Structure formats: C-alpha cells, structure tokens
Amino acid sequence: MSEDTTEQGTTSEEATSAEVVTDAPESESTPAPAPAPRPGPRPGGPRPGAPRPGAPAARPATAAPTSDPSAFGRVDEDGGVWLRTTEGERQVGSWQAGEPAEGLAHFGRRFDDLATEVTILEKRLASGGGDARQTQESARTLLDGLPTAAVVGDVATLGTRLEAVLAATEVAAAAAKEQKEAARAEQAAHKEALAVEAEQLGTESTQWKAAGDRLREILEEWKTIRGIDRKTDDALWKRYSKAREAFNRRRGAHFADLDRERAVARTRKDELVAQAEALSTSTDFGATAGQFRDLMAEWKAAGRAPREADDALWAQFKDAQDRFFAARNAAAGERDAEFGANGEAKQALLAEAETIDPARGLDQAKAALRSVQERWDAVGKVPRELVQALEARMRTVEDTVRGADEARWTRTDPEAEARAAQFRERVRAFEEQAAKARAAGKEKRALEAEAQAAQWREWADAAEGAVGGA
Incomplete structure (x- = not known):
C-alpha cells in the first residue's frame, strides 16, 4: 500500500x-x-x-x-x-x-x-x-x-x-x-430578617446576656447564608454590625451606671452597718426594734453593692441586728416569767374577791374589796392573753358591791320619797279635774284629764317602787 x-x-x-x-x-x-x-x-x-x-x-x-x-x-x-x-x-x-x-x-x-x-x-x-x-x-x-x-x-x-x-x-x-434569583432573594430576605432582629436587640433589649448570646448566634447563622450579590450583602452586613455596636454601647453604659450605683449603695450600707452596731447594745427594746425595722427598709432601698462587699456588709448588719434581738428575747423571757407569776397572784386575789358578799354586811364588803384592789394594783402586769379575762372577773365583783351600795342609798334618799308624794298629789289633781269636767258635760276634757292622771300614776308607782324596792 x-x-x-x-x-x-x-x-x-x-x-x-x-x-x-x-x-x-x-x-x-x-x-x-x-x-x-x-x-x-x-x-x-x-x-x-x-x-x-x-x-x-x-x-x-x-x-x-x-x-x-x-x-x-x-x-x-x-x-x-x-x-x-x-x-x-x-x-x-x-x-x-x-x-x-x-x-x-x-x-x-x-x-x-x-x-x-x-x-x-x-x-x-x-x-x-x-x-x-x-x-x-x-x-x-x-x-x-x-x-x-x-x-x-x-x-x-x-x-x-x-x-x-x-x-x-x-x-x-x-x-x-429565575430559580437562582429566587434563591438569592430568599437568602437576602433571610439576612434581612436577621438584620431586623439584630436592630431590635441593639436598640430595645435590656436582657443583656440573652441578647448578647442571640447576636452571636445571628452572626454564626449569617456566615452560613451565601449566594447574595456583594452590594446587598455589604448593606445588610453594615446594618447588623451597626446594631451590634449599638447594643454593645448600651450594655457598656448600663454596666457603667450599675457600677456607679453599686458604689453609692456600698457607701450607704457602710453607714447603715455603723448605725446597726450602735443600736445593737440598746436596752430600750421597743423603740430600738422600730429603729431596726427602719434600718432594714433603708437597706433594701439602698440597692446592691458589689457582690463581695454586699455579702460582707450584710453579714455585719445582720450580726448587729441578731445581737440586739437576742438580748431583747432574753429580756422578754424574763418579763414573761414575771408576768406569769403576776397572773398567778391576780388569780389568787380574784378567788378572794369573789367570796365577798354584800348581803352579809355592805361596809365589810366594801372594805374587803378595797384591800383586794390595792393588792391588785401592786401586783403589776400579767401575760397579754390573761388581761381581759382577769379584768372582767374583777369588774363583776366591783359591780356587785357598787350595786348594793347604790341600792342602800336609794332607800334612804329623802328627795326620792318627796318626788313620789308629789306625783301622787298630781294624780289627785287630775282626777278632780276629770270629775268636774264630766259633771259639767265636758266629756272630752274629762277624758284628757283622766289620761294625764293615769300617766302621773305610773310615775308615782315607779318612784314609790324605787324607794320601797331598795
């Protein structure tokens, strides 16, 4: 080939x-x-x-x-x-x-x-x-x-x-x-939503830790979103970055203010601790207890000092408070024992007073009551829960003796007897007027006179009953 x-x-x-x-x-x-x-x-x-x-x-x-x-x-x-x-x-x-x-x-x-x-x-x-x-x-x-x-x-x-x-x-x-543009628009909308959320957190949120964590999460999520044109992406990034910076500024300002407030609170709590120490040895328990309540209200209103200082100051304040109330409680224990003995003494006096009987001799009864009352006043205070019951029983004895004395006075009151005689005289006068009026044919006048006579009769009966009953 x-x-x-x-x-x-x-x-x-x-x-x-x-x-x-x-x-x-x-x-x-x-x-x-x-x-x-x-x-x-x-x-x-x-x-x-x-x-x-x-x-x-x-x-x-x-x-x-x-x-x-x-x-x-x-x-x-x-x-x-x-x-x-x-x-x-x-x-x-x-x-x-x-x-x-x-x-x-x-x-x-x-x-x-x-x-x-x-x-x-x-x-x-x-x-x-x-x-x-x-x-x-x-x-x-x-x-x-x-x-x-x-x-x-x-x-x-x-x-x-x-x-x-x-x-x-x-x-x-x-x-x-078209699909690519739709995907790009979806991704852009995703970043737009994240930017809006970041802006809201940056300008409004005061949940500093939660908002800060969320801004970091947004950043990590932001990094996973791709396919957006450079111009749009840069504009959205600037919005997110600006929102994050705004949040950081507000958070920094907040904690700076908080530090200043805590410094003021520490100074005020130092003063309250000094006042509590001065009151801790007081024996004017009632007034001092009220002052401690006022100090506690001021302590709460003072706000928080820096944590370590706040805990130490509170320990000092509470120690002074505890020492005062421990002393008050000890004194209250002694007082309660004394009041208990006084209650027993008044119980014995009541038993004696309740044997007084004015019917056996009013003068002797009054003398016995005075003796009990003098010893009662000398006893002193009793437990709070016994006061009303003991006083009520004593008032019952006093009312019995006082009633007998008033009844005897009423029986021997000349003025009461004179009033009863005057009432009877008025009764006779109205009865005579009624008889004369009826004889004259003045029936209406007679009835009026009889009604007045009946009223004065009731008063006369009552006056005579008071004198006789006593």
Missing part, C-alpha cells in the same frame, strides 16, 4: 483510540488519544478517523454502525466518501484502507458517535442535571460543526434534534436564572 493511501485512510487502531464524552466524575480515567497520523489531504472536512475533543470513543473497526450509512452516503471508485444532503452530496473524506463498504461503515460509526453526544445532551437536559448554559454551548458547537462533519448518517435529523436541544436550553437557562 502506498504512503499516500496510508495517510488518507483510517486504521482500526486510530478508530478505537478516540475519546468518549460522558457524565463520569473527573477522577475516572479516559482512554488516551492515539498518536496523530502523518499529514495528508483532507478533502471536504477533517481527516477520517481523527478524534474530536470531547467526542465518545469510536467503536472498534469491526463493530457495525447502529444506523445504515448506505442510506445516507456512498464511496466512489476512487475511495472518496460522500454524504447525501438536501442540498446535494458533499465529500466528507476518503477511504483507501480496504473495501468501500468498510469505509462507509467507518463513517457511519463516526455518525453514531456524534449522535451519542447529542443523546447525552438530551438526557442531561431532560434530567435537569448540569448547567443549562454549558449544555447550550455544547449543542451549539455540535450544530455549527454539522455542515463539515466527516460522518455519514441522518445529519438533517441530527440537526433538528440539536436545534430542539438549543431551544430547550433557552427555557432551562431562563428557569435556572
């Missing part, structure tokens, strides 16, 4: 060494391209058998094409390979390596490889995988190369399929763009 024939032909080794374009990950290995053949004439297109970058690997020379190349082309007697198109025939290569049928089959397999690339693009587009723009660029490259492609097959149908792919990629690219 001549050197020219070898250059224009395509060996089976070259045909099997072409690269295959697939969706496999980049880490998967692909067959290396065969060494480039020597230069030769390329009538009507690329040299037959030369691999196209990104094209599927060519089938072995022994494999039959999946389509019938004889329906779309021919090999002339000089070895020229021709493709039939709607515009007429065009030469796509030459075959000098064997029988014409083998050459036609070779160019048919090349067409099948090209069709496989189109099928891959169609499937990728249908699955929604990959980048629509990249798919569009690949389809455009294939479509632009069809007029000069060194293949034999239904090129017209393949062109129609590629045009359909291009049209679909336009729709897919628009949808992808």
Whole structure:
C-alpha cells in the first residue's frame, strides 16, 4: 500500500483510540488519544478517523454502525466518501484502507458517535442535571460543526434534534436564572430578617446576656447564608454590625451606671452597718426594734453593692441586728416569767374577791374589796392573753358591791320619797279635774284629764317602787 493511501485512510487502531464524552466524575480515567497520523489531504472536512475533543470513543473497526450509512452516503471508485444532503452530496473524506463498504461503515460509526453526544445532551437536559448554559454551548458547537462533519448518517435529523436541544436550553437557562434569583432573594430576605432582629436587640433589649448570646448566634447563622450579590450583602452586613455596636454601647453604659450605683449603695450600707452596731447594745427594746425595722427598709432601698462587699456588709448588719434581738428575747423571757407569776397572784386575789358578799354586811364588803384592789394594783402586769379575762372577773365583783351600795342609798334618799308624794298629789289633781269636767258635760276634757292622771300614776308607782324596792 502506498504512503499516500496510508495517510488518507483510517486504521482500526486510530478508530478505537478516540475519546468518549460522558457524565463520569473527573477522577475516572479516559482512554488516551492515539498518536496523530502523518499529514495528508483532507478533502471536504477533517481527516477520517481523527478524534474530536470531547467526542465518545469510536467503536472498534469491526463493530457495525447502529444506523445504515448506505442510506445516507456512498464511496466512489476512487475511495472518496460522500454524504447525501438536501442540498446535494458533499465529500466528507476518503477511504483507501480496504473495501468501500468498510469505509462507509467507518463513517457511519463516526455518525453514531456524534449522535451519542447529542443523546447525552438530551438526557442531561431532560434530567435537569448540569448547567443549562454549558449544555447550550455544547449543542451549539455540535450544530455549527454539522455542515463539515466527516460522518455519514441522518445529519438533517441530527440537526433538528440539536436545534430542539438549543431551544430547550433557552427555557432551562431562563428557569435556572429565575430559580437562582429566587434563591438569592430568599437568602437576602433571610439576612434581612436577621438584620431586623439584630436592630431590635441593639436598640430595645435590656436582657443583656440573652441578647448578647442571640447576636452571636445571628452572626454564626449569617456566615452560613451565601449566594447574595456583594452590594446587598455589604448593606445588610453594615446594618447588623451597626446594631451590634449599638447594643454593645448600651450594655457598656448600663454596666457603667450599675457600677456607679453599686458604689453609692456600698457607701450607704457602710453607714447603715455603723448605725446597726450602735443600736445593737440598746436596752430600750421597743423603740430600738422600730429603729431596726427602719434600718432594714433603708437597706433594701439602698440597692446592691458589689457582690463581695454586699455579702460582707450584710453579714455585719445582720450580726448587729441578731445581737440586739437576742438580748431583747432574753429580756422578754424574763418579763414573761414575771408576768406569769403576776397572773398567778391576780388569780389568787380574784378567788378572794369573789367570796365577798354584800348581803352579809355592805361596809365589810366594801372594805374587803378595797384591800383586794390595792393588792391588785401592786401586783403589776400579767401575760397579754390573761388581761381581759382577769379584768372582767374583777369588774363583776366591783359591780356587785357598787350595786348594793347604790341600792342602800336609794332607800334612804329623802328627795326620792318627796318626788313620789308629789306625783301622787298630781294624780289627785287630775282626777278632780276629770270629775268636774264630766259633771259639767265636758266629756272630752274629762277624758284628757283622766289620761294625764293615769300617766302621773305610773310615775308615782315607779318612784314609790324605787324607794320601797331598795
């Protein structure tokens, strides 16, 4: 075989060494391209058998094409390979390596490889995988190369399929763009919401620890949000940063004020501790207890000093307070014992007083009561819970003696007897008036006089009963 024939032909080794374009990950290995053949004439297109970058690997020379190349082309007697198109025939290569049928089959397999690339693009587009723009660029490259492609097959149908792919990629690219913009808007809205929350915390919250923790959480969440254009992202970041700085300023000012207030509280509590120490030894228990209550109210109103100082000052204040009330309680215990003994003494005096009987002699009863009263007053105070009962029993005895004395005085009262006689005299006067009026035929006047006589009779009976009853 001549050197020219070898250059224009395509060996089976070259045909099997072409690269295959697939969706496999980049880490998967692909067959290396065969060494480039020597230069030769390329009538009507690329040299037959030369691999196209990104094209599927060519089938072995022994494999039959999946389509019938004889329906779309021919090999002339000089070895020229021709493709039939709607515009007429065009030469796509030459075959000098064997029988014409083998050459036609070779160019048919090349067409099948090209069709496989189109099928891959169609499937990728249908699955929604990959980048629509990249798919569009690949389809455009294939479509632009069809007029000069060194293949034999239904090129017209393949062109129609590629045009359909291009049209679909336009729709897919628009949808992808819309989806990307929607995702960008959603992410921007997410950061907008975080910025608004940060601004609210920065200007309003006084929950310093909780708000500070939340601002840090917002920052961590902020870092996970991506896909926003730089201008929008920078503007939202400035809002968050400004809100965080505002919060930090307010928090710093708050704690500075708090430190000043605590310093004032410490000074005031030092003064209250000194006053409590001065009162701790007082024996004026009633008044001093009231003063301690006032000091406690001032202590609460003073606010908190720094923690360590506040705890130490409170321990001093409470110690002084406890010492005073311990002394008061001890004194109260002694007083309660004394009051208990006084209660027993008054119980004994009451037992004696309740034996006094004015009926056996009013003067002796009055003398006995005075004796009991003098000793009663000398006894002193008794427990609070016994006061009312003891006083009530003593008043009963006193009322009995006083009643007997008043009754005796009433019986011997000359004025009472004179009043009773006067009332009887008025009764007789009204009875005489009634008799005279009736005799004169003045019945109404008689009835009025009789009514007055009856009234004065009741008063006379009462006066005489008081004198006689006593």
